[in-house]
Amino acid sequence: MVKAPWQEVAQSAQSLRDRSIADIQPAIPEVPSHANLPLNTTSIPRKLLGDFELKITETPPEELLQLLSLGQLSSVEVVTAFLRRAGIAQKLTNCVTEVLPKAAIERAKYLDDYLETYKKPIGPLHGLPISVKEHIGMKGLGLNGGFVGWWDHVGSEDAHILQLLQNAGCVLYVRTTQPQCLMHLETANNLYGVTVNPQLLGIGTDIGGSIRSPSANNGIWGFKPTSYRLPMGGMTAPMTGQEQIVAVVGPMSGSFEGCHIFMKTLIDQKPWLTDPALLPMPWTYPPTSSYLMKPDGKRKLKIGIIWSDGVVKPHPPVIRAIKELTSKLKTIPEVELVDWKPYKHDLAWEIISSLYFCDGAKQEKEALASSGEPWLPLTEFIIKEQPQVPNREFTISEVWERTVKRDDYRKAYAKVWNETAHDDYPVDVILCPVGPGAAPPLDQSRYWGYTSQWNLLDYPALIFPVTQVDPEKDPVETGYQPMNAKDGFNYKLYEPEKYVDAPVSLQLVGRRYEDEKVFEAMEFIKKSVGRLPLEPFK
Template sequence: MAKPDGKALAQKAIAARDATIPQEYLLPKSAYPLPKNRRGLLESSGILKPKELEIVDLTLIPLAKAIAEKKYTAVEVATAYCKAAAIAQQATNCVLELFQDEALAEAQKLDDHLAKTGKVVGPLHGVPISIKDHIRQKGHAAPCGFLYAVDQIAEEDSHLFKVLRAAGAVPYVRTINCQAVMHLECRSAWGATLNPWNADLVPGGSTGGEGALLAMRGSPLGVGSDIGGSVRSPAAACGIYSFKPSIGRVPNTGAETLSAAAGYEGIISTLGPMGRSVEDLELIMRIIADAKPWEYDPSLHVKPWREIKRTGKLRIGVLRDDGVVRPVGAINRALEYAVDKLKAAGHEIVEYKPYESETSWDIITKLYFPDGGKLVYDSLKKADEPADPMTDWIVGQGRELDRDEIIDLVARRDKYRMAVAAHWQKAGIDCLLSPVGPTPAPLPFTAKYWNYTSYWNLANYPAGVFPTGLFVDENDKKDTNKPRNEKEEEIYASYDPAKAQGAPLCLQVVGYIGHEEETLDAMKTIVNAVTK
């Protein structure tokens, strides 16, 4: 058998993707060179009509309402978002595949149904939906950021995708994730995805394509996955909203993964929504629960959505420093800003002490690749694809484990979760406010501290991210604190506020395990206090 030519395969894959972008949606030559902040390209390109710009400015809930009330047709909305996604792709390299014809055909069916019956098919009738590379969609590839799988076409939708389709969502684009779906950056054989706010920075990962697309207003609703921060890191880097539920709340079937063999449950990824308002995230979680996914997937909790009627003020824990890597000045500024706003709104703020952060990282990194990365490297070899440095880095955090070591490690995980729960209950908080990471959107090859997000994957607590409305600016200075350890020294050395100008400043809201409803309700309250 001839040895595969990795470079030729990558060129072919990129060309196939580029061919899905309609010629009439290409940016004019006058748009180049592109600015560092690329979010204004939708307006300046002249490709979207005024009505289409109106459409893409709406968040999900008012957009669905406008379609239901026939202010816009589903075809008009799909067209606007296909144009916006095409521009976002040219600006940030966030798209794996755009399929306008398929989307318009589906949108037309929905318009015909509404015209004939006067009723919508569901709460997402006509709303475009963008999907992360590795989540299966019938008739499309889910390559997981690997070249060898680019032509492996899915025969059926993933479970979650079926639920959203049934609610009336219109698929139109699939977005790039990083190689192996295990970085907090976004690079693969399709190239590097850039941050819309500052193209020198990464958009987070592994769901970086979704993050960039949403920030460019190229999608009203995205679906990603999270095993260490993969919907929260892109939300923070790109200034959008996202939510990671606890394991067992959202169907995961049909989301491809190659970090461990099928049947391995040492650490499990969970799918979650990404959008442009916290209310949109809550709606998606309600739609999923209302579909009773546990009737088709016995691994899920039988848990209908609960309406929360909170009375009184919140008792909010604040985690300022996890004890390993202290956040840089810009992050501290955003956290203090939020705390001041919450205090002014009458909420109780309590200092939350970190609990054994280094232990969490030690356990979870060993759980990520129990085969020492064999599945990942075997997948790369199939297409003669070089490993990204960040792939080597994260795989190298662990090692190959034998059966007894895996059993012992899972026992450590469970014991640790019990200890975290006791620590949480002792604090007596409704929710936790914390950084999403120690820095804003970082430079390429530097996102090497995950534990503000991965900590809650190991604990299995729900967590969401929201933008504060603040950004890195000229007043933010290089931190002069003496590093306490090698990890802190590495992060401080890699971060330069002068290079991070314009990066959004976002925060994380964490709730207790299984309390998705309470967490999102608290997040709404916090967002209203901080950003309104």
């Protein structure tokens, strides 16, 4: 049990992190002071790293794996480059809780020796560096879940998903920050402070948008699978064991192919044999027979477009992203676009927010109180400012009642989807915003509807980059009359100059357990439009 004042515990956490970064060799170069940093810091590493390190850390994972498997790059070279870039990322954005230079380099040397001895890679992820969100357990390392009061908790073993990834040959090299209570759409806690713009790739978890929102905000790819396809064992969080809204784990990657490799590598190991909660569903992408094949024998893709969920209208850059992408898709004969009418997305939030904290957030409150750490604004928002969150524990009967409402809503949404067929075939996937804007100012991520909607329905969703905010192309919509208070709050957030060059991403959503169909549809879209993002990011 943590006894020291929370401020002292936080200082210990930050000192441990700083010492781990100091152990990286060659040493991390100094970065400009924050007062001299531009709004978009993604160009800074290019000024601090050598050409060889830059090439390694900016190569898509599928290409890195090929070079590693052929011995054209050593695992030590790759891991060293990623460690150094992680150290720079921490100094720029405060996104790291701990780097693992000693363990990572030892692992890399072992993999290089294996390749030299046996003339083949140890597995499909041979030598690939992967980051780990800190609440995913690692043996002997801290497991605090974003709470100061849990600082002394330690992982007894590697989480199941990490065991599988290491079986496949990866190198775990850095642990990344997490929000207080694990229930924010941005990352801040009292141990490490605020993370402003993470650019690391790796493993994320998602119960309301925590894979998709950071992926979208940083212009990378991210995938939220359907529940019970990937293992969650060995992670720490409040509410562990609840089954009303099931959290999932998934990839965050610099490429579409990276997400595919992640899913395939894990599911090919049949994790359900170890964890019976998982569904015994092989990964079937690429499919032997196209999921997009229609009754007439032709391969076609029918996409439903959500321009707004009817609760909060997206900012102009998001609307432009949809317009630019769909204008290209309209020219493809095998693609059909239809406008999707959202079905009671306001009701969806009422249901899911009532199911997040069936114990009245008792575990979160106790964890916060155990150290005396202050509640952060977005913790206050999600627990204290949501009318559906009870101020007491629900009875078992009340939990059952709300679970029935969840299931009734799922049935109603399935009916809406089925009715998109009319006299033809139904929509294959939905194209929609990831959020009501690009990455918002700190403490302002207060609308979850574009991500939590698909958690309630348990639909798979793939995030992909499309464009960047451009004040000339994306002026404020003047004269707009907000639909409600939430819409008004979001409308006032948009000042184009504050969002310059911020990535704008979209979301491709499929029906429950049609994860592979989402991947095929995304591949079809990528090939149809030529590239994603539509133009290279600045």
